[in-house]
Amino acid sequence: IPVEAFDLVIFGGTGDLARRKILPGLFRRYCAGQMPDGARVIGAARSDMDAAGYKDMVADAIREFGGGRSCEDGTLDAFLDRLHYVAIDARGETGWSELTDLMRDSVQVRAYYFSVAPSLFGDLAERLHSHGLADDQSRIVVEKPFGRDLQTARALNASLAEHFDESQIYRIDHYLGKETVQNLMAVRFGNTLFEPLWNAQYVDHIQITVAETVGVGGRGEYYDKSGAMRDMVQNHLMQLLCLIAMEPPAKFDPGAVRDEKLKVIRALDKVEPHHIVRGQYAAGPDNPDFREAVGDARSKTESFVAMKVGISNWRWAGIPFYLRTGKRMSARSSEITVVFKARNHSIFEEDGEDHRNVLSIRLQPNEGITMKVTIKEPGPGGMRLVDVPLDMSFAEALGEDGGDPPDAYERLIMDVIRGNQTLFMRGDEVEAAWAWTDPIIDGWTARGDVPKPYDSGSNGPTDADQLLARDGRIWREVR
């Protein structure tokens, strides 16, 4: 869908996120013909450089992080022509009059991407207003982490709300920009087949796994203050849980979808301590252990968490949702799995196999949706049952030039320009998620809870397996 001409200002336009995701994403949209004439991107950051220096930096970033996709000759230069740069101080006066001069009144869409530390959000919001750069049509985009608990999230929301209405604020969770996540909604609400079965009567349990193979890398200091619960569960896993568990919204519009997600968070049960397993990775052949990586020999921060969560509403009462996420796991894989109940009666001779329907929604790698169904084994061997995947993968069909489907960031930035907030977190959702997360983390602190060590390259401490084994279930393979 074509978008209107826009001015997009990226505060933090020289930072890691801008170089790895935002700018290469914009370039790909440019190549796809989605940046109309008159659309401009303005980098704004602390570094003292001119527009030519910025264009060089962006060109390097696109070569390094553009995923190998390049469009026709000369296109990179044409994209670079759309770029401008202002050296600016979010906390001072430097650069603001230059930015004001650069912005055009004639452009309909003005968007400001806050790709800077959250401690600068309030300063930016305030200065955008005091310099007359924002009106009631302007949009701001903010990155995670959105607070580290309920109190800080509320303060952040309040500082943005002083100058912007909720309808102007786009809180990014890039998991929501993934093709499969949106397809999950299409599969659930675009078919008659699934929704009647999507409840406690037919579903045995649901698993959500977000596994990473990397360790904390260069983010040790930050991560040690955060941990898997704050870094992954409160935002990404919670968002996936909402989409899988929510009631059908009356319409596919931002208000309706986000209302239903909020209801899920509010219906979450308090998690009992024995329903959570925390882990910390041990040293591997090529990596130091977690504590060495974060530089604190006594760190009690978790790099892995697994938990059993209940949702107390009519649809899901009694059905466990098992969530797990961690670093240094066996494979990089994000998957939601809906395991349906076993048949209540079999007309076939038992073969010892657990033939039941399983719907797997895969976010990475190889985005796609697969349904395991049972059929007769082909051939003359009699009535023998065999499970086969019904494949709803779409990655191949998607790539515009045979390459990867659009990255989550590309899609979300274009949604900002279009003014569509459906795939962004609303302030009350974020606060509700923290309200659920805080008591869990506070409990660990109060008890002096120490995470269990697990081998790098494994899938967490053995206690995580026991969490399911106690219920007669097993985790899905991480692949």
Ligand code: NAD
């Ligand atoms: P970074 O440290 O690489 O870059 C920070 C940017 O902010 C730089 O461009 C710097 O010039 C600018 N900046 C710093 N102080 C400033 C000031 N006073 N005035 C104006 N500009 C200033 O950080 P990053 O990794 O790009 O992260 C940016 C934000 O995005 C952070 O909130 C981070 O938590 C979040 N985030 C980053 C990633 C990632 O992959 N890097 C992923 C998710 C969220």
